[in-house]
Amino acid sequence: MAASSSKQLSRFWEWGRNIVCVGRNYAEHAEEMGSAPPAEPLLFLKPSSAYVREGSPIVRPRYCRTLHHEVELGVVLGRRARAVPQDAAMQLVAGYALCLDMTARDTQEQCKMKGLPWTLAKGFASSCPVSDFVPKEKIADPHKLHIWLKVNGKLRQEGDTSSMIFSIPYLISYISHIFDLEEGDLILTGSPKGVGAVEVDDEIEAGIGDVVSVRFKVAQGTEPGSPKGV
Ligand SMILES: CC(=O)CC(=O)C(=O)O
C-alpha cells in the first residue's frame, strides 16, 4: 500500500488513530522514577481524544494534584505496518512531532501500588499536546535530536534522542508484531530525565532543537461529576 503524503498527514491528530506510548526508554528517567531500565519496551496507549493543540490549554483533571510534564519525540506513521522487520521500519515513517506525555503522577503512583492500568494517569483529555507535523525530510537523523522543555521560561528537561534505549526502528518493529500500526498513528518514544510538576496558569514551552516548538498554558479541570481517581 502506498504511503500517505506529508500533506495528507500534516493534521495527523485529526485522523483519530492510535497514540502508542513507550515508557522508561531513557535510563536516567527510569532511574529518577525508581525503576530499572526495561529489558523490553514498556507500552501503553492514550485515546486519540487526548490530543490538544496550541491555543487550547492542558487541563489538569479534578482527581489530580500532581500533574507532570514529560517531553517526548513523536513519530508519525505514514503507512500500515504489520510485523515489519527493523530494516524496513523507517520507510513507514512519515514525520515527527514534539509531544508531551502529560501525566497525573499521583494517580499513576496509586495505580502502580494497586496494580491498575495507567489510563486515568496518562489518558485524560488534553494529556497529549502536540506540535505541528514535521515531515521526515526535515530531520536528517531522528536519533540525533535535542528535545527540551521550559516551564515559565526556566529549562526543566533536556535530552538527546541518541540516549533512547530502544531505537525508532526497533520500536516500530516491536509494536507491529503485537498489533497493526496504521497511517496517522503516533508513537511517543519516551521521556528523558527531568520530569516535574506544573501548576495551574504555568506556561510550558517545548521543542525539538530549533526545528519546531510549542507553548501551552495549564488550566484546572472543573467538570462536575468527574471521577475521584483511584
Ligand atoms: C514512568 C512513566 O511515566 C513512563 C513514561 O511515560 C516515560 O516516558 O518514560
Ligand SMILES: [Mg+2]
Ligand atoms: Mg512518557
